[in-house]
Amino acid sequence: xxxxxxxxxxxxxxxxxxxxxxxxxxxxxxxxxxxxxxxxxxxxxxxxxxxxxxxxxxxxxxxxxxxxxxxxxxxxxxxxxxxxxxxxxxxxxxxxxxxxxxxxxxxxxxxxxxxxxxxxxxxxxxxxxxxxxxxxxxxxxx
Numbered sequence: 001x002x003x004x005x006x007x008x009x010x011x012x013x014x015x016x017x018x019x020x021x022x023x024x025x026x027x028x029x030x031x032x033x034x035x036x037x038x039x040x041x042x043x044x045x046x047x048x049x050x051x052x053x054x055x056x057x058x059x060x061x062x063x064x065x066x067x068x069x070x071x072x073x074x075x076x077x078x079x080x081x082x083x084x085x086x087x088x089x090x091x092x093x094x095x096x097x098x099x100x101x102x103x104x105x106x107x108x109x110x111x112x113x114x115x116x117x118x119x120x121x122x123x124x125x126x127x128x129x130x131x132x133x134x135x136x137x138x139x140x141x142x
């Protein structure tokens with residue numbers, strides 16, 4: 001496992017998730033979609049939960065959605081987050097990928113303004129040459 005300069009662990013890029021991370025490097029958001037039944041799934045996995053097919057594609061999605069749930073963390077779960085507390089973590093329900101919810105931070109938004117149901121859009125945070133994190137920002141045009 002690698003670490004960022006601030007000590008945060010890097011996400012593990014595994015066989016099932018490699019396409020997701022490759023797209024994020026290009027600042028594109030994708031989700032696995034079963035090519036047999038059309039079901040979207042996230043996090044990436046080898047087998048469709050709906051029809052048990054092993055066949056899938058990486059489908060580009062708009063990156064627009066709504067905050068499905070949120071938490072404001074006051075106690076850091078990792079020492080590298082000590083200087084960032086309190087910080088928000090949001091679970092975003094994607095508009096065009098039914099059943100897919102993605103985790104991230106809602107950046108440039110005061111914690112007291114983070115609300116369930118608020119429209120958001122994806123943005124990307126380049127962490128290293130190999131890792132770009134999808135994050136979220138308010139979508140005032142929604």
